[in-house]
Amino acid sequence: MSSKSLNLINHGSEIFDSLGQSPYAYGSHFKQYLTNNKKRTFIYTNKRLQNLKSNVCGCHVLFVGYKKCQKKLSLNSLLNRYYLNDRNFNDCNVLCFCKKQFKLKPTIIKHMLQTCSKCKLDNCA
Numbered sequence: 059m060s061s062k063s064l065n066l067i068n069h070g071s072e073i074f075d076s077l078g079q080s081p082y083a084y085g086s087h088f089k090q091y092l093t094n095n096k097k098r099t100f101i102y103t104n105k106r107l108q109n110l111k112s113n114v115c116g117c118h119v120l121f122v123g124y125k126k127c128q129k130k131l132s133l134n135s136l137l138n139r140y141y142l143n144d145r146n147f148n149d150c151n152v153l154c155f156c157k158k159q160f161k162l163k164p165t166i167i168k169h170m171l172q173t174c175s176k177c178k179l180d181n182c183a
Contacts, residue, residue: 070099072133076118078106109145112173117152150177157182
């Protein structure tokens with residue numbers, strides 16, 4: 059699973075994918091969009107932040123979107139501040155955030171925890 063987020067900024071776009079895929083990997087329509095908008099600057103990360111076996115991709119998008127609005131940080135600054143090289147930690151961190159911030163149903167949490175085996179949500183309210 060891959061989470062993708064496109065954030066349009068002044069004459070540029072920030073593209074977030076928690077699996078670190080290039081925007082060119084998204085398919086022909088998106089590739090055509092990039093080709094047709096050469097004057098627009100595209101900023102993205104090719105660093106994988108999420109464990110390949112986890113299903114918390116949506117939580118990564120919600121976390122990044124929320125923090126970008128709250129802190130007014132660039133994509134790179136946000137990733138450097140809140141993400142580690144430990145993908146299990148990252149997955150658990152965003153799942154905990156979503157549990158607290160969006161009050162996810164216990165069945166959804168349980169489903170996501172099945173793919174985040176090292177995540178303990180005891181410290182999450």
